[in-house]
Amino acid sequence: MDVPSVAQSIVHKTQSGDQGALPEELHRAVLAVAYGAASDTSTGSTEFFLLAMAKYPEIQRKAQEELEAYVGPNRLPDFSDYGNLVYCRAIVKETFRWRPVIPYGVIHRVMCDDEYEGLFIPKGATVVFNSWGMLHNPEDYPRPEEFYPDRFIKDGKLDPNVRDPSTIAFGFGRRICPGRHLADASLFLTVASVLHVFNVEPATGPDGEPLSVDVKMTDGMISLPESLPCVLRVRSKQAESLIYKSNIE
Incomplete structure (x- = not known):
């Protein structure tokens, strides 16, 4: 199946001689930046989601009940389910909040003299914002x-009175992450698809006992789990058939 993508669109425009096509060097730069910016961050958010599910099985089960009610056993979730899967969307928000993969954001430069709560900030000063502190x-x-996704839900809907973590986790101002909407949609589909067909459980050690999923985070601008002591177990034979069917398609 021919799946649309940004790279595919660029290649087609270039090969067809489209007058709107950008220079090849700029195409390469756009794709490289998009891949580089999303690879570690998206992977990290997915890993933190898996750790949370292994640590909080009751939350996992609540999401699975929602998936059973709105998606059913005969297909995988897709983006058309976005409006109905409120709890899965709350899990996405809580993942971004609970373990932000860029805990101290990206350094900004002040464009003009400013003041914040009596503190003078001169033009040209660099500012580092504490995303972790704000999200906690x-x-x-x-x-x-x-890890408590219910904090974002009221009367069966997302509560607009609770601050959306994406207003912090993806930065601010003109330098806010341009891929934030793609990141949200991608993690939503990951959350819904994984929980629909798998149970996420702690891995077991040599003694047969479950390993702790309270793992340390790496240092640096991007913070990731140092390990991922989790296993995925297929929920049923029907779930297994959906996985094989998706691979064929």
Whole structure:
């Protein structure tokens, strides 16, 4: 099946002599930046989601009940389910909040003299913002160390009165992450697809006991789990058939 993509569109425009096509060097730069910016961050968010599911099986089960109700056993979730899968969307928000993969954001430069709460910030100063601290502020997110997607839901809908973590996790201003909407959609589909067909469980050690999923995070601009002591177990024979069918298609 021919799956559309940005790279495919660029290649087609270039080969067809489209007058709107950009120079080849710029095409390469656009694709390289998109891949480089998303590869570690998207992988990290997925890994933190898996750790959370292994640590909080009751949350995993709640999402699976939603998937069973709205998607059913005969197909995999897709983007048409986005509006119905409120709890899966809340898991995405909580993943971005609970373990931001860029905990101190990207350094910014002040374009003109400014002042914040009596503190003078001169033009040209570099500013580092504490995404981790903001996303773990108990005034906005009570019990911040707990993975709790329900904090974003009220009366069966996403609560607009709870600050959306994406307003912090993806940066600010003109330098806000341009791929934030793709990141949200991609993680949503990952969450829904994985939980629809798999149970996420802690891996077991040589003694047969479950390993701790409270793993350390790496240092650096991008912070990832140091390990991923999780296993995926197929939920049923029917779920297994959906996996094989998706590979064939």
